[in-house]
Amino acid sequence: MVMKRSRSTFLRLSLLAGMVAAGRAVSPAWGDSSGDPLPSWNPGLAKDSILAFVKRVTRADSPDFVLPADRVAVTDLDGTLWPEQPMPVELFYAIDRVRALAPQHPEWQTQQPFQAVLENDREALLASGKAGLVEIVAATHAGMTTDAFTHQVQNWIATARHPRTGMRFTEMVYQPMRELLDYLRTHRFKVHIVSGSEVGFTRSWSEPVLGIPPEQVIGSVVKTQFELQGATAVLVRQPELVFYDDKDGKPRAIEHFMGRRPIAAFGNSNGDVPMLQWTQSGEGARHQLLVHHTDGDREWAYDRQTLSGQLTTGLDTARANGWTVVDMQQDWRVIYAA
Amino acid sequence: MVMKRSRSTFLRLSLLAGMVAAGRAVSPAWGDSSGDPLPSWNPGLAKDSILAFVKRVTRADSPDFVLPADRVAVTDLDGTLWPEQPMPVELFYAIDRVRALAPQHPEWQTQQPFQAVLENDREALLASGKAGLVEIVAATHAGMTTDAFTHQVQNWIATARHPRTGMRFTEMVYQPMRELLDYLRTHRFKVHIVSGSEVGFTRSWSEPVLGIPPEQVIGSVVKTQFELQGATAVLVRQPELVFYDDKDGKPRAIEHFMGRRPIAAFGNSNGDVPMLQWTQSGEGARHQLLVHHTDGDREWAYDRQTLSGQLTTGLDTARANGWTVVDMQQDWRVIYAA
Numbered sequence: 001m002v003m004k005r006s007r008s009t010f011l012r013l014s015l016l017a018g019m020v021a022a023g024r025a026v027s028p029a030w031g032d033s034s035g036d037p038l039p040s041w042n043p044g045l046a047k048d049s050i051l052a053f054v055k056r057v058t059r060a061d062s063p064d065f066v067l068p069a070d071r072v073a074v075t076d077l078d079g080t081l082w083p084e085q086p087m088p089v090e091l092f093y094a095i096d097r098v099r100a101l102a103p104q105h106p107e108w109q110t111q112q113p114f115q116a117v118l119e120n121d122r123e124a125l126l127a128s129g130k131a132g133l134v135e136i137v138a139a140t141h142a143g144m145t146t147d148a149f150t151h152q153v154q155n156w157i158a159t160a161r162h163p164r165t166g167m168r169f170t171e172m173v174y175q176p177m178r179e180l181l182d183y184l185r186t187h188r189f190k191v192h193i194v195s196g197s198e199v200g201f202t203r204s205w206s207e208p209v210l211g212i213p214p215e216q217v218i219g220s221v222v223k224t225q226f227e228l229q230g231a232t233a234v235l236v237r238q239p240e241l242v243f244y245d246d247k248d249g250k251p252r253a254i255e256h257f258m259g260r261r262p263i264a265a266f267g268n269s270n271g272d273v274p275m276l277q278w279t280q281s282g283e284g285a286r287h288q289l290l291v292h293h294t295d296g297d298r299e300w301a302y303d304r305q306t307l308s309g310q311l312t313t314g315l316d317t318a319r320a321n322g323w324t325v326v327d328m329q330q331d332w333r334v335i336y337a338a
Numbered sequence: 339m340v341m342k343r344s345r346s347t348f349l350r351l352s353l354l355a356g357m358v359a360a361g362r363a364v365s366p367a368w369g370d371s372s373g374d375p376l377p378s379w380n381p382g383l384a385k386d387s388i389l390a391f392v393k394r395v396t397r398a399d400s401p402d403f404v405l406p407a408d409r410v411a412v413t414d415l416d417g418t419l420w421p422e423q424p425m426p427v428e429l430f431y432a433i434d435r436v437r438a439l440a441p442q443h444p445e446w447q448t449q450q451p452f453q454a455v456l457e458n459d460r461e462a463l464l465a466s467g468k469a470g471l472v473e474i475v476a477a478t479h480a481g482m483t484t485d486a487f488t489h490q491v492q493n494w495i496a497t498a499r500h501p502r503t504g505m506r507f508t509e510m511v512y513q514p515m516r517e518l519l520d521y522l523r524t525h526r527f528k529v530h531i532v533s534g535s536e537v538g539f540t541r542s543w544s545e546p547v548l549g550i551p552p553e554q555v556i557g558s559v560v561k562t563q564f565e566l567q568g569a570t571a572v573l574v575r576q577p578e579l580v581f582y583d584d585k586d587g588k589p590r591a592i593e594h595f596m597g598r599r600p601i602a603a604f605g606n607s608n609g610d611v612p613m614l615q616w617t618q619s620g621e622g623a624r625h626q627l628l629v630h631h632t633d634g635d636r637e638w639a640y641d642r643q644t645l646s647g648q649l650t651t652g653l654d655t656a657r658a659n660g661w662t663v664v665d666m667q668q669d670w671r672v673i674y675a676a
Binding site: 069146199200203213214215217221224225226228231232233234235248251252255256257258259260274277278280281321 | 553
């Protein structure tokens with residue numbers, strides 16, 4: 001019988017204390033002094049649509065009132081809650097791991113997609129496509145227990161910085177989206193992340209950084225193997241992706257992980273469209289929102305032409321279905337809290 | 339845009355109202371008038387171990403205090419919360435569906451395992467093993483949307499009865515286990531079902547019958563396909579089991595669905611052993627419990643020799659690891675509430 005005295009919760013809290021302090025993490029208060037719950041949102045259609053929807057489903061006298069248990073919102077992560085340029089955050093982690101592991105893998109010097117990583121050739125890396133990325137994730141996210149992986153990711157994200165902004169990734173959460181999540185939670189919504197990122201990666205930091213606990217994170221899944229090390233049971237992560245949470249995988253994963261259809265969904269790319277369609281096809285009032293990256297000065301400007309987070313059919317579908325499209329340049333007073 | 343006026347929550351509530359009334363469902367109050375939270379448990383080691391564990395992890399002055407967010411318990415379903423003799427409840431559903439669908443499948447008359455079902459040959463059915471059961475589940479749990487399946491299961495379980503007791507299945511929830519779940523929830527535990535049953539089947543009734551919402555149900559998973567019917571998105575269930583939640587699959591599924599290690603786990607068969615080992619291998623205070631079916635008069639008596647819910651290595655592992663083994667005959671004052 002295992003009877004270690006140290007406590008995982010306290011460990012986790014102390015490990016992440018620096019991040020919470022640095023990254024502003026979950027806002028302790030709600031809204032600004034004027035009572036505006038979304039002070040970083042400029043007046044406009046996007047802000048109005050959010051406020052109107054929340055009133056519609058939470059006021060007891062509304063014909064569209066929704067019981068708290070059914071107030072489920074889902075949100076994409078990369079490009080929706082923080083930037084995904086030049087590539088998703090998890091890929092920065094994977095690249096740092098490839099570099100750290102390279103001395104044990106001399107064959108990577110001449111083997112794609114690893115060579116591209118080691119030579120800092122971002123074009124070649126992104127050109128390796130989904131297959132290349134899956135290979136990198138497999139090589140860097142496996143071969144250790146689930147607990148060891150969690151600690152490795154926590155140590156990385158506590159210090160890693162974005163190469164262009166020099167900010168910690170955890171400081172780059174979009175302040176308007178943070179306010180939106182807080183606003184929903186104040187109205188007894190449960191917010192779930194639904195991301196292509198591997199679920200163990202995101203769960204390692206989602207609670208201190210975004211206020212979203214592990215059980216509310218849905219994502220891609222690597223295979224695990226159950227092993228007994230003496231009397232101690234561990235799960236060892238295997239170099240095999242068994243589920244890729246993108247496009248039609250997103251609604252399928254929502255059904256599979258939680259079995260409840262969301263009433264609100266936020267995304268930013270083609271990969272989020274089926275999730276928003278699934279959300280909208282439920283009964284009663286619904287809200288769908290796409291973040292459109294229009295601000296090349298304060299963030300990045302891209303939609304139809306990009307290797308990361310492409311938005312083409314999404315814009316057309318949004319127009320046809322009456323979804324809210326956020327124009328980052330127009331609608332967001334600030335991008336980051338700092 | 340879909341704008342139907344009817345509301346899924348109200349539909350669900352009214353559909354299941356009969357079950358709640360008939361099956362006692364979630365107990366509104368807690369314990370009996372003497373203040374005993376587990377009145378259906380006879381005094382003894384099993385009851386003591388539960389009471390001691392809950393005190394140990396919930397009292398603020400305890401060195402083993404656990405924050406409410408980490409108070410996660412997992413429980414098997416068939417054989418742990420209600421009977422699994424002569425077979426798991428889901429199989430009764432599948433058999434009723436095979437019979438209902440048989441006119442559309444004349445080939446089933448001479449094709450196993452369907453022939454066994456139609457001829458009421460339980461021995462031949464169980465002899466078809468996991469492969470046969472998977473085939474029956476595939477034939478009866480697929481070819482319809484997730485919503486249609488949920489309604490079909492709800493309609494079935496509202497009236498289906500066990501062939502030996504004549505009771506509704508929902509009336510056969512073990513009263514001592516119902517008290518245990520209530521006792522844990524009163525102490526801010528979240529209880530998750532972890533069952534070999536297909537997750538959509540269990541989620542269709544778990545909340546009104548056991549007070550466990552869909553997102554706290556973990557189980558086997560059938561493939562789904564995303565389809566647009568006009569502008570309406572649906573998920574269509576496919577005749578393919580993509581995950582079987584038993585044995586080492588149980589801890590893997592817990593990690594995959596929720597990413598948090600439980601501190602208490604309840605089961606009754608060999609298939610639950612890895613889940614209990616995984617639970618025990620975490621840090622801090624833990625509780626593992628196996629229900630041993632020893633009461634042939636009031637329920638069923640079986641362990642090493644049975645086609646459903648075999649318990650062999652589990653008893654040995656329980657002894658070696660200090661798990662609580664419930665002797666149904668000795669430890670439970672009543673089996674069912676009725």
